[in-house]
């Protein structure tokens with residue numbers, strides 16, 4: 379069966395194409411389908427399979443239904459349907475107030491040729507406030523829950539926003555009520571488990587999206603709110619840091635396309651949230667996880683572009699809160715962006731580049747406070763011929779381990795044993811340097827939820843490692859990651875060591891692994907900021923910018939020495 383919509387033939391699976399396109403500026407090509415499947419082929423296959431199952435006494439109906447669903451999902455997730463063009467993700471700072479919501483509403487509508495999907499984070503600092511409220515509820519006693527300052531802050535912020543946007547308070551009243559109940563539950567139980575934590579913070583995104591969708595609808599723009607956990611975001615059950623499972627892509631594509639065909643409206647989707655595949659409980663994707671929601675939807679729908687709107691002019695040459703002269707980086711590859719995020723640049727979620735890279739969908743990082751700024755464009759490849767250093771990333775409070783073999787095991791056995799200990803304890807290792815009998819490595823504290831746990835885990839790691847090695851635990855270290863063109867590592871390192879020597883800083887470990895885009899240096903926490911500033915000045919502000927022109931000229935480098943760059 380096929381529907382005829384705007385002159386385009388649509389394979390139909392029980393959906394109807396709505397003709398009510400009037401409230402949005404929707405053109406006829408919005409319902410366009412780019413190819414049709416080999417329906418006959420597929421019917422033949424299904425008939426054969428159904429007969430086989432029927433002979434065994436199975437339910438033909440059930441087989442047909444399951445297959446039809448599977449086919450629909452495949453069809454919708456193969457880029458066959460072109461209902462949406464781009465995704466626009468707005469972070470907490472972009473939706474921090476009624477004023478900001480009005481601004482992003484006009485931003486969303488300012489691209490008349492785009493048919494966007496919108497992903498929102500929680501308003502402003504809501505996630506942090508909810509976490510603090512939960513922690514206070516553990517010990518404050520049930521009768522004091524309503525006095526928790528952070529709970530009042532969240533209520534006031536959302537009430538005020540609703541008032542100022544003239545949105546019906548009922549869109550979030552049930553959520554605020556349930557949030558109060560949840561905090562009381564935490565107070566009664568006197569504990570805040572990772573699962574409850576995820577449920578608690580989910581209120582932030584659930585409320586921001588409801589308010590924004592209601593506001594758009596009030597202004598005559600048809601929008602539909604979605605909770606990601608209800609539209610197929612299936613994750614592992616690793617509460618607070620869940621991973622998205624493959625089944626998410628076809629499920630999300632199917633749901634969004636089907637709804638659009640039934641009744642076109644801009645989807646407004648909660649970032650950060652998913653549903654655990656075993657527990658069926660709400661999960662979160664790790665802090666800053668809305669970026670990952672956006673790239674996942676981008677891949678699921680095969681979109682032309684993923685936009686992540688922040689409060690900075692794109693990805694910058696370093697964290698602006700460390701050094702105010704940081705400048706926007708115009709182009710990055712997925713590899714560079716992933717490395718930058720993984721090594722601690724808060725601007726992007728560490729896993730967010732994966733779906734974009736897999737789907738080969740460009741990601742644009744833009745500033746919602748300064749939309750005219752070009753931002754950063756992240757793509758599969760870029761011209762690296764002039765690239766030297768792109769960005770400097772600092773990750774503080776890192777723990778380093780020096781592990782020296784007691785020679786109970788051979789070299790292979792030693793390395794294997796060391797890494798199996800980390801695997802068993804579920805601790806991730808960032809930077810590694812090895813010699814024949816020793817390993818130096820850094821551990822990632824962000825994988826561990828609370829301070830207390832970190833110490834417990836570290837004690838456990840050391841205890842296990844001491845069975846085969848002498849272990850030296852070094853805390854309060856920083857990783858300075860130099861993201862750039864490692865093909866020019868000698869040039870980069872020559873300059874880096876000159877800068878660090880001038881600063882009187884000794885590097886404790888260095889790693890240039892297999893990655894073609896990152897060199898990592900380990901220094902003391904207390905020296906790290908000073909190093910980043912000095913490196914930034916030297917690489918980005920001394921005339922020989924990051925993307926150095928390798929043109930055969932002699933150029934001034936660092937403290938006045940000259941170097942022929944075309945010899946590098």
Ligand SMILES: Nc1ncnc2c1ncn2[C@@H]1O[C@H](COP(=O)(O)OP(=O)(O)O)[C@@H](O)[C@H]1O
Pocket residue numbers: 468469470471472499666687688689690692693694695696697698699722723724725726769
């Ligand atoms: N290299 C960097 N480039 C840009 N911003 C960075 C960088 N490193 C850290 N940041 C911080 O990341 C913030 C933006 O990321 P985030 O707070 O997650 O945005 P949002 O909540 O809007 O998604 C900036 O305000 C900045 O302080």
Ligand SMILES: N[C@@H](CC(=O)OP(=O)(O)O)C(=O)O
Pocket residue numbers: 468469470471499500505506582649650664665666667668669
């Ligand atoms: N609200 C969540 C998810 C998120 O992505 O937020 P933001 O886009 O503001 O970084 C957090 O604070 O972690």
